[in-house]
Each structure stands twice: as structure tokens, then as C-alpha cells.
Amino acid sequence: MNRSMIIASNTMNQLQKQLDIISNNMANADTNGFKKREVTFTDLLAQSFNNQPNKNDEIGRLTPTEIRLGTGAKMAQSQLVLTQGNLKETGRPLDVALMNEKQFFKVLTNNNGKNEICYTRDGNFSFSPMGTNEVVLVNNSGYPVLDENNQMIIFNKNAKDYAISDNGKITVKLTNGEQQTANLGMVSVKKPQFLEQKGENLLGIPETTNTNINDVLTEMTGQLRNQISMKQGSLEASNVDTGKEMTDLINVQRSYQFQSKAITMSDQMMGLINGIR
Incomplete structure (x- = not known):
């Protein structure tokens, strides 16, 4: 050849x-x-x-x-x-569009019996039955959405009238008039080039990397939650x-x-x- x-x-x-x-x-x-x-x-x-072979012939070159x-x-x-995609108005209370292009939701996946936290911009959420009296918030693929403490967001099955604030606080009203609240788990991406596509519209940290996750992501907790920006009743389209x-x-x-x-x-x-x- x-x-x-x-x-x-x-x-x-x-x-x-x-x-x-x-x-x-x-x-x-x-x-x-x-x-x-x-x-x-x-x-x-x-x-x-x-x-x-004769370097003297190359003098001055x-x-x-x-x-x-x-x-x-x-x-x-x-x-x-990470450029922002166009917003689509849906009017659905569990649809959420992120307004900051660096922010992502946290989702719990299970790959071959191993739990892994992944990240997504798709805010098309719904409730899935969990046990007899509870429901869990899941994404479009059925994976549980996590709160700021990396725990699943679980409400009473009688939840209704869902409201999601601009800083990611979800509030539901029960049929007896009581309220339950939770803070959506959010991260801000500092180095997107370290993220890899995990399938099903999810991103994650490669298993083989030695990079410190704190150098790639920032957990939006405490005072940082004031920087979260999202819009209820809308979805972000692809930026393709x-x-x-x-x-x-x-x-x-x-x-x-x-x-x-x-x-x-x-x-x-x-x-x-x-x-x-």
C-alpha cells in the first residue's frame, strides 16, 4: 500500500x-x-x-x-x-423549559443494575405510581427525577394542581387541602466537553475519566438556587x-x-x- x-x-x-x-x-x-x-x-x-546529506548546501535556507x-x-x-433552543408553549403544568443554557435537570438511571446520575434538558415530566399511596416524578423515559439532595421526588397519589416556580420549587396540592413541596435537582455545566451522551437524551460523566466531577459541574444548592431560571408550561426544542x-x-x-x-x-x-x- x-x-x-x-x-x-x-x-x-x-x-x-x-x-x-x-x-x-x-x-x-x-x-x-x-x-x-x-x-x-x-x-x-x-x-x-x-x-x-550535505548541510552546508542549506546555509541561509x-x-x-x-x-x-x-x-x-x-x-x-x-x-x-449548549446554545438555547426555541421554546414551545404547551400549557401542561408538568412541562418545564430551562432558560439558562448551562443548567440541567438531574435524573437517576439504572444501567445493568448500577444506579447513575445523568443530566438532561428535557423537562417533559409526569407522575408514575410507586407503591399503593405514592407517585414519583419521572422524565419522558420513565427515569426518576432527583431533588437537590439526589433523592427521588415522591408525593401522595392524591396530588393535584401542580406548580413549579422559576427557581425549581415544585408544589402540589392534595385533595384534603394540604401541600407538598420539593426542589428539583439542578446542576450548572462548566466544561460541557467532558460530558458524553448516554442515550435517551441524557448526558453523563464518562466512567473511564479521572476528572473531578466538581470541575465539570456545579450543584445548584443553597444560595445558587436563586440563579436557576425555568418556565412552567413550556418545553425547549432541539438546537439542531x-x-x-x-x-x-x-x-x-x-x-x-x-x-x-x-x-x-x-x-x-x-x-x-x-x-x-
Whole structure:
């Protein structure tokens, strides 16, 4: 395999990863609270070949003496974009839209018997029966929504007239006139590039990372709860721009075709050389 084929195959592998990310963005264009990812590329390490045995002939030269040959491109970063999506008025009391683009709800998931706290912008909540006389607040996928102490939010099954304040306090009235309250668990993201997609419109901390979670997230408790901003009766739409994603998709496809053509031409040239008698 010659160098042109190596460069093209390396780049095609990375373009496929970008294509997967664009496809995922487009597939979630109508998903509430979904945050897209954008890809940036960089060159792979170049190789230097010293083709000048006599350094005295290079005195006064301003450019590097070696021949630098690239080895392709790689995906440098897949960055989570936290820009605010458009708001959709629903009028439903358990629909909540976050107004600060860095803030997320906390949700408890269970993966292979292991509980894990994940984060979401989707405020499409509902109540699910729990036991005989209680209901628990869950997200659109049925996972329990956590309070500020990382506990499930549980109310009496006779709860009605739900109200959610701008700073995340949920209040329900019971049929006997009593009230129950809870504070929605919230975090503010400082370093979104450390979060990974966990599926079902959830984000989380990678299991393999050694990063301190406090360097990535800030728990919105105490006085910080005054900074929480949300709107009841609304949902945040995805921040995916379908037109831009289609343009990026076309550009990636053309780049992929270009690299594929480079491999085909290299193969043809090698065939001609091997065919010389």
C-alpha cells in the first residue's frame, strides 16, 4: 500500500465518525432539549525525511530542510453545543423549559443494575405510581427525577394542581387541602466537553475519566438556587439547525468520495506498474 492510500484510508475512517455525529444530530432535530455536537479536524502527525546529506548546501535556507509528508487528518474534538433552543408553549403544568443554557435537570438511571446520575434538558415530566399511596416524578423515559439532595421526588397519589416556580420549587396540592413541596435537582455545566451522551437524551460523566466531577459541574444548592431560571408550561426544542446539518452532510460526503477516489487511482497506478513486463 502506497502513501496516498494510507492517507486516504486514515481520513475516511475519521470522516465516518463525523458522518455518524451529523446523522445523530439530524435524527434528534425534534427531540426536546437535545444538544447537538460539532466536529473539528486536525492533521495527523507528519513524517520528516532528511533528503539533504550535505548541510552546508542549506546555509541561509529559511524553510525546514526536511521533506514533511502528512499521514491524513483526524477528528480533533466532538464538542457539545449548549446554545438555547426555541421554546414551545404547551400549557401542561408538568412541562418545564430551562432558560439558562448551562443548567440541567438531574435524573437517576439504572444501567445493568448500577444506579447513575445523568443530566438532561428535557423537562417533559409526569407522575408514575410507586407503591399503593405514592407517585414519583419521572422524565419522558420513565427515569426518576432527583431533588437537590439526589433523592427521588415522591408525593401522595392524591396530588393535584401542580406548580413549579422559576427557581425549581415544585408544589402540589392534595385533595384534603394540604401541600407538598420539593426542589428539583439542578446542576450548572462548566466544561460541557467532558460530558458524553448516554442515550435517551441524557448526558453523563464518562466512567473511564479521572476528572473531578466538581470541575465539570456545579450543584445548584443553597444560595445558587436563586440563579436557576425555568418556565412552567413550556418545553425547549432541539438546537439542531437542519439546514446547516444537511450542508455539513453534503460536504462530508464529497470529502469521503474524494478520499475514495484517491484510493481507486492509487490502486490503478499500482496495477499499471505491476503490469509492466
